Amino acid sequence: MAIPGLEQLPVLPVVIPLVAAPLTLLMKPGRAPWAWATLVSWVTFVTTLLLLEGVWVNGPIEYAMGGWGAPDGMTAPLGITYYIDLANALVLTLVAGIASVVFPYAYYSVESEIDHRQTPAFYTALLICFTGLLGVTITGDAFNVFVFLEISSLSTYALVAMGARNDRRALTASFNYLVMGTIGATFFVIGIGLLYQATGTLNMLDLHQQLMGQSNRMVEAGFAFIITGIGLKLAMVPLHLWLPNAYCYAPSAISAFLAATATKVQVYIILRFMFTVFGFEFAFLDVALNAFIILGIAGMFYASFVAVFRDNVKQMLAYSSIAQIGYMLLGISFGTVDGVAASLIHVFNHALMKAALFMGVGCVVLRIGYSNFSAFNGLAKRMPWTAWGLIISGLSLVGVPLTVGFISKWKLMEAAFQTQTIIPPLLIVLLIGASSLLAAIYIGRLAYAMLLQPVPEDAEPVKEAPHLMRITMWIMVLANIWFFFQTDVTVGVATRAAQALLDTGLGYGGAY
Amino acid sequence: MEDFQTPLQPIILLDLAILSLLIATAFAMMRVRRLFAVVMLSGIFSFLAALFFVSLDAVDVAFTEAAVGAGISTVLMLTGMLLTARREKPAVPGHKNIAMVICLVTGAALFYATIDMPAFGDPNAPANIHIGQEFVERTPQDIEIPNIVTAVLASYRGFDTLGEVLVVFAAGVGVMLLLGAGSLRGGRKVKDDRPGDDETEHDGREF
Amino acid sequence: MDIIEFIVGRYNYWIFITLMMMGLYIVISRGNLVKTIVGLNLFQTSVFIFYISIGKIVGGTAPIIVGNYKADDSYGDGHGDGYGADATVTDHGNSGASENLHDTDGLDLPSNSLSADVPAGGEVSAASGSLHQMPETAADMASGTDAAYASVADAAAQGAEVIYTNPLPHVLILTAIVVGVATTAVGLALAVRIREAYGTIEEDELEAEDHFAEFGVPLHPEQGQGRGQGSQTQGGAA
Amino acid sequence: MMAHLILRVTIKLLFAPIIIFALYVQFHGDYGPGGGFQAGVIFAAAFVLHALGFGIDETKKVLPPKVLPWLMVIGVLFYAGTGVATLLLGENFLDYDILQPDSHHHAGQHIGIILVELGVGIAVASTMLTIFYHFAGREPEIRDEDW
Incomplete structure (x- = not known):
């Protein structure tokens, strides 16, 4: 432990928002719930940073809920345990970090998009969602993943639907999300049930030990159901249909928060199950890795292509998110430390870019009222700070040097050259380049509208977004640049995290 | 390892009776279009499931399923139905085919898993x-x-x-x-004015 | 493997799978939103039945400990002894178990002999699967290992011991049922709002309206597009 | 209003036993089937029944909707607070043993289980009622007569 006397640190990132969320409901509408949520996100962020440092220095931490750890002679703990290694410590820090920037940002945006009387319930739901995402990431128990996944999902459905004040399509988007998400969660539960039937345990590390060498039909089907279930929640390409509208019509702050965290947590779950639980010589794993290559590349192209033609910038960014999930799957599909590290790096970097982009669009929605391309015409003159923030984070999305996007793609290409997959590495690199070109087209379209299009004649003069929103957005924009120079932070942590994931997975460093 | 076999006891008949009732109820739920009937059938399904849980020795689960599944869920669905619609319109055939394919694939995957399941x-x-x-x-x-x-x-x-x-x-x-x-x-159509702006307590503050 | 045996051991699972697929079919064929939610419920409930059946043990009983259960001193001691004796039977000579268990409590329980051997206990097939707790009083059990041995053996011969069904799936499903009702509530609330906003809760009409709002051209309902195709045409049409 | 007379008398007769049954299920969960969830749902069912017989407005007089968010929060915090208490006493989250550390017979576990089950019961009952109030209190888009 990094700081003596903090033995209970591992549980704090979940318990703090969990206790704080209900209290928010009782507050007076307006500033109080927002300030409270912001404070909670900052405190949580500090605890996750301490946790990350602790894991970095001392290796994986285990924490037994209720003290029900593994009794002598047992390979599995009796209760639920938290198992924190670098991979989930990184994702935890990312989620809490994004929250600690997006929550303060949310204030004006929420005041304009949500009924004033609903703000306490809104921030309660936001904190519950936050709790759920952290709980999914930190836990070492397969069923506990489901419970916290549903905590975050249920609150997300309600939050997405709050966009109905701007556009009723938020309601149908949210309903589709609910149906697909629930099917995904139920598939996940079926998968866990099959694994439980094959092993008798729910703890991830113990599952790994019990499953090792087993390759019967139950395990294969369980694996398929888990991957499909999470694939639905992740919006992996053929299962992505809920995502564009959900992100597009959700309130701005929610889009920014979800795009930067929710899918990232799902990628982490995939990593955890593929490498920690199933990380052994398992025929199905290779099938899945090959499928991920195909799905990843299909996603990169299909979604980027669709994004080019969207008229709504939020929807364009949502499709771009699906494309970026393709990059992450591609990294995973290499099945090597470099590949997984590249995937984790992109998880981190993409969260930074998408948060900044959606926050920028949120500023435009606040001032101009909608997010179609026509709202962005001449934006560089009307709202220069927002426009330039959008351009820089857009360049990061394309993968231009001096931004984190470049690091992501560089690492991904590097990893591609060091692996042997069904597709030759050179082709993969070319495909990554081509897909980045598509990204350049849609970001270029946005930049063109903002820089070169004239301000509409009849446009009312608008003010720049409030300071709070601009500052928080620019924190994210600058993070996009800063982490280009501080690669040892992200790349270092991600590489060691990938190492840890594959090591526990391949059976060397089991915790028990 | 494989020396256990599920005994053929008379209790199987009872189980089979409940299971066939479950299937019949589920089938009726698929076919019936009157939502009131569908919701009631869903309550019946939950009760039958609770009964089956008892035969599986899961008394706590049976209790919960009866109280939550058959009780509160049914009440919620009834109130929800009253606020929405009474009948379902016939589904588009194209959806049916897609649904059938997905269900068959999923069902086959599960069936595949049962081959290696313990009895x-x-x-x-x-x-x-x-x-x-x-x-x-x-x-x-x-x-x-x-x-x-x-x-x-x-x-x-x-x-x-x-x-x-x-x-x-x-x-x-x-x-x-x-x-x-x-x-x-409801919600706002694209061309509508933004609803509720006049009634909210924005206190006219400019950010 | 005998085909009858194979079927008798699995027909339950097949019926649950059929139920699940019926639920999933209702959901995916996407007619009415309320019916979709009913279908989700059906799907989930069938998964719950499947889960519970995993933990079923033939001849078992509900996991509520029977016998004159009292949380007092004599019971606690008696139980330790009783169990120790029982372990002796099942595991062929872990006689130390009773001493170990006698005075321990809570987390410090050293489970060297008990837990480690249970998974391996498949050799004594009838006895290994579950706890055989004797419904005798503490006094009987405390009277000595031999007596307990005799009584356990005796009871086992008569089939009088209590086998408890696996409680873990029950707990998981209790959680899942509540998650299910929570989803139902939120889903229905959404359906109510959709009804108010659109005047319908039929999926294809909603899709047509949304499509019109997005592209300004009507979506031809007779094409019968599924979710996948629907979105691709959207991409192409733009 | 006489039309619902039998219904209303029955509901009046049943109301108290249902509440008592809910309490029984709540506090007997250690010994038999049942616990906080079931109790909470049964408790809510009593009020749902009342609303069906007497109308939602009457029920809202018996149990005002303003109270419910407080009860929801109290319920969750009862549970989470038990965990926080064990944290503050220096043990792991939800390790009930520390609540009564000297006891040989797991009084701590018993106290912990009773507390958390109570939290579950309060939270579930009030949440289910909140949800029911919101559904039942919503004006239907189409009046009953128009169907």
Whole structure:
């Protein structure tokens, strides 16, 4: 432990928002719930940073809920345990970090998009969602993943639907999300049930030990159901249909928060199950890795292509998110430390870019009222700070040097050259380049509208977004640049995290 | 390992009776278009499931399914139905085919899994000799209450249950957001004026 | 493997799978939103039945400990002894178990002999799967290992011992049921709002309206597009 | 209003036993089937029944909707607070043993289980009622007569 006397640190990132969320409901509408949520996100962020440092220095931490750890002679703990290694410590820090920037940002945006009387319930739901995402990431128990996944999902459905004040399509988007998400969660539960039937345990590390060498039909089907279930929640390409509208019509702050965290947590779950639980010589794993290559590349192209033609910038960014999930799957599909590290790096970097982009669009929605391309015409003159923030984070999305996007793609290409997959590495690199070109087209379209299009004649003069929103957005924009120079932070942590994931997975460093 | 076989006892007849009723109810739910009937059938399905849970020795689950599945869920669906529609329109055939394909693939995957499953009721199945068994043995010493399910629910896996309470809470908050004070009736069409702007207490502040 | 045996051991699972697929079919064929939610419920409930059947043990009983259960001193001691004796039977000579268990409590319980051997206990097939707790009083059990041995053996011969069904799936499903009802509530609330906003809760009409709002051209309902195709045409049409 | 007379008398007769049954299920969960969830749902069912017989407005007088968010929060915090208490006493989250550390017979576990089950019961009952109030209190888009 990094700081003596903090033995209970591992549980704090979940318990703090969990206790704080209900209290928010009782507050007076307006500033109080927002300030409270912001404070909670900052405190949580500090605890996750301490946790990350602790894991970095001392290796994986285990924490037994209720003290029900593994009794002598047992390979599995009796209760639920938290198992924190670098991979989930990184994702935890990312989620809490994004929250600690997006929550303060949310204030004006929420005041304009949500009924004033609903703000306490809104921030309660936001904190519950936050709790759920952290709980999914930190836990070492397969069923506990489901419970916290549903905590975050249920609150997300309600939050997405709050966009109905701007556009009723938020309601149908949210309903589709609910149906697909629930099917995904139920598939996940079926998968866990099959694994439980094959092993008798729910703890991830113990599952790994019990499953090792087993390759019967139950395990294969369980694996398929888990991957499909999470694939639905992740919006992996053929299962992505809920995502564009959900992100597009959700309130701005929610889009920014979800795009930067929710899918990232799902990628982490995939990593955890593929490498920690199933990380052994398992025929199905290779099938899945090959499928991920195909799905990843299909996603990169299909979604980027669709994004080019969207008229709504939020929807364009949502499709771009699906494309970026393709990059992450591609990294995973290499099945090597470099590949997984590249995937984790992109998880981190993409969260930074998408948060900044959606926050920028949120500023435009606040001032101009909608997010179609026509709202962005001449934006560089009307709202220069927002426009330039959008351009820089857009360049990061394309993968231009001096931004984190470049690091992501560089690492991904590097990893591609060091692996042997069904597709030759050179082709993969070319495909990554081509897909980045598509990204350049849609970001270029946005930049063109903002820089070169004239301000509409009849446009009312608008003010720049409030300071709070601009500052928080620019924190994210600058993070996009800063982490280009501080690669040892992200790349270092991600590489060691990938190492840890594959090591526990391949059976060397089991915790028990 | 494979020396256990599910005994052919007369109780199987009872199980089969309940199971065939379950199938019949589910089939009726697929076919019937009157939503009131569908909701009632869903309640019946939950009761039958509760009955079957009793025959599987899961009394706590049976109790919960009867109270939650057949009780509260049915009430909610009835009120929800009253606020929405009474009948379902015929589905588009194209959807039916897609649904059929997806269901067949999923069902085949599950069927595939059953081939290697331990026989129904096998005491030596992996599921029944690892942690589950441990709870039965330890509860008397660790917790000292007779109901092992309560012991596991509230203590060994108490954190899951906390999560479950939070799920319920989240649902409550979600419904408050969707239907509570300040929620719109419906939502805004693209061309409408933004609803509710005049009635909100924005106190005219400019950010 | 005998084909009858194979079927008798699995027909339950097949019926649950059929139920699940019926639920999933209702959901995916996407007619009415309320019916979709009913279908989700059906799907989930069938998964719950499947889960519970995993933990079923033939001849078992509900996991509520029977016998004169009292949380007092004599019971606690008696139980330790009783169990120790029982372990002797099942595991062929872990006689130290009773001493170990006698005075321990809570987390410090050293489970060297008990838990480690249970998974391996498949050799004594009838006895290994579950706890055999004797419904005798503490006094009987405390009277000595031999007596307990005799009584356990006796009871086992008569089939009088209590086998408890695996409680863990029950706990998981209790959680899942509540998650299910929570989803139902939120889903219905959404359906109510959709009804108010669109005047319908039929999926294809909603899709047509949304499509019109997005592209300004009507979506031809007779094409019968599924979700996948629907979105691709959207991409192409733009 | 006489039309619902039998219904209303029955509901009046049943109301108290249902509440008592809910309490029984709540506090007997250690010994038999049942616990906080079931109790909470049964408790809510009593009020749902009342609303069906007497109208939602009457029920809202018996149990005002303003109270419910407080009860929801109290319920969750009862549970989470038990965990926080064990944290503050220096043990792991939800390790009930520390609540009564000297006891040989797991009084701590018993106290912990009763507390958290109570939290579950309060939270579930009030949340279910909140949800029901919101559904039942919503004006239908189409009046009953128009169907």
